Amino acid sequence: MLLLLGKADLEPLTEGEQRKTRWMLAVCTPTAKNGGQYTHRAMMRFRIFMLIPFSMKSCFQLLCNHKVPAAGFKNTVKSGLILQSVSNDVYQNLAVEDWIHDHVNLEGKPVLFFWRNSPSLVIGRHQNPWQECNLTLMREGGVKLARRLSGGGTVYHDTGNINLTFFTTKTKYDRMENLKLIVRALNAVKPQLDVQATNRFDLLLDGQFKISGTASKIGRTAAYHHCTLLCSTNRTSLSSLLKSPYQGIKSNATTSIPATVKNLLEKDPTLTCEVLISAIASEYAAYHQIDNHINLINPTDETLFPGINRKAKELQTWEWIYGRTPKFSINTTFHVLYEQAYLEIKVFLDIKNGRIDICNIEAPDHWLPLEICDKLNSSLTGSKFCPIETTMITHMLLRTCPEDHELHSKWNILCEKIKGIM
Numbered sequence: 542m543l544l545l546l547g548k549a550d551l552e553p554l555t556e557g558e559q560r561k562t563r564w565m566l567a568v569c570t571p572t573a574k575n576g577g578q579y580t581h582r583a584m585m586r587f588r589i590f591m592l593i594p595f596s597m598k599s600c601f602q603l604l605c606n607h608k609v610p611a612a613g614f615k616n617t618v619k620s621g622l623i624l625q626s627v628s629n630d631v632y633q634n635l636a637v638e639d640w641i642h643d644h645v646n647l648e649g650k651p652v653l654f655f656w657r658n659s660p661s662l663v664i665g666r667h668q669n670p671w672q673e674c675n676l677t678l679m680r681e682g683g684v685k686l687a688r689r690l691s692g693g694g695t696v697y698h699d700t701g702n703i704n705l706t707f708f709t710t711k712t713k714y715d716r717m718e719n720l721k722l723i724v725r726a727l728n729a730v731k732p733q734l735d736v737q738a739t740n741r742f743d744l745l746l747d748g749q750f751k752i753s754g755t756a757s758k759i760g761r762t763a764a765y766h767h768c769t770l771l772c773s774t775n776r777t778s779l780s781s782l783l784k785s786p787y788q789g790i791k792s793n794a795t796t797s798i799p800a801t802v803k804n805l806l807e808k809d810p811t812l813t814c815e816v817l818i819s820a821i822a823s824e825y826a827a828y829h830q831i832d833n834h835i836n837l838i839n840p841t842d843e844t845l846f847p848g849i850n851r852k853a854k855e856l857q858t859w860e861w862i863y864g865r866t867p868k869f870s871i872n873t874t875f876h877v878l879y880e881q882a883y884l885e886i887k888v889f890l891d892i893k894n895g896r897i898d899i900c901n902i903e904a905p906d907h908w909l910p911l912e913i914c915d916k917l918n919s920s921l922t923g924s925k926f927c928p929i930e931t932t933m934i935t936h937m938l939l940r941t942c943p944e945d946h947e948l949h950s951k952w953n954i955l956c957e958k959i960k961g962i963m
């Protein structure tokens with residue numbers, strides 16, 4: 542047996558592409574022909590049975606289409622990878638998913654990615670955040686909002702929730718197989734644990750408590766199935782943040798399916814996140830016959846993931862998070878106490894791409910003259926359905942009538958009410 546460090550020529554993937562030479566470390570056995578002679582010429586006839594990457598980075602690069610044309614490795618690199626993010630930033634972690642999906646050749650090389658986030662709500666690609674979340678409470682508590690690329694409902698994340706992403710080729714994509722793997726891992730640690738996968742790909746504990754939710758993205762050749770696993774999440778935050786206080790919303794957006802959730806740690810105090818991750822990694826490694834090693838990755842590392850920081854930035858933009866909301870309307874009424882009497886203010890809004898497309902705020906004429914109301918309606922039309930933008934607009938409008946303190950006070954009351962539904 543020989544440990545061989547050398548340069549290998551890689552076959553071009555596409556016509557016209559240059560041959561590439563890469564450094565590789567390989568464990569080799571002599572074939573019968575060279576009779577164990579480790580001569581320079583004989584090396585050409587060695588059978589490479591194990592590739593040893595010098596580092597996680599080079600191993601990962603072996604899997605990437607854009608870095609190394611995989612054709613030359615197709616018959617030698619027969620393994621997958623287990624990764625875990627060192628970041629708790631939801632946007633960075635979602636960017637890793639997107640990057641792997643777009644750049645890695647997953648043929649015969651499945652990847653499992655573990656990640657955990659600081660408090661965040663993650664909505665599905667076709668969802669309406671105003672319908673799903675308590676945005677006011679989120680802003681007050683510094684809870685992040687993210688829109689993912691996969692469909693489905695809204696879930697709460699914090700570091701007590703483990704996210705798992707199973708990357709495969711489109712043909713190898715199998716959500717039930719992945720969930721069964723998780724169940725096997727849980728039972729390997731706690732044989733008595735009653736966990737079952739449902740036909741909508743949730744995992745239920747004791748037949749009734751949801752501990753995992755699933756979503757997926759299927760591309761042209763690659764696919765991923767990602768799911769959550771509740772270990773020690775703050776259930777009070779989970780349920781309060783997932784209750785929308787906004788009334789009168791009409792839309793065709795995907796709606797979430799609420800469930801009663803439970804943490805695995807509540808069932809058994811030994812089931813910590815670390816225990817769960819290590820059990821699932823072991824089961825995954827055994828199932829795919831790969832090295833049982835969790836490779837820590839930094840999602841901001843441009844040498845490992847070229848272009849990733851731009852992806853993470855895009856996922857944080859208002860245009861992606863709010864602007865991608867399917868068009869919706871709001872029809873609601875505010876009751877305002879003013880000089881010991883209740884006034885009724887009617888609001889009709891049409892919102893397209895997160896911006897107010899039609900704005901119709903109607904206040905009693907004796908309280909707020911029609912032309913003032915019209916001024917507000919036309920100023921808000923076209924603006925983002927967002928409290929910061931509304932504050933800016935109303936401040937600008939108020940500057941047009943600096944002396945009228947009564948108007949300022951009424952206008953402020955009205956604007957606070959409108960911001961309350963944003």
Ligand SMILES: Nc1ncnc2c1ncn2[C@@H]1O[C@H](COP(=O)(O)OC(=O)CCCC[C@@H]2CCSS2)[C@@H](O)[C@H]1O
Nearest residue numbers: 693694696697753754755756767768769797798799800
């Ligand atoms: N973290 C977590 N895990 C499991 N169930 C949850 C969680 N947070 C909330 N819920 C419950 O699920 C419903 C929504 O269920 P629903 O079935 O509508 O949606 C889902 O399950 C989507 C799962 C997406 C998983 C992705 C994996 C990586 S990024 S997000 C919600 O109202 C709560 O009752």
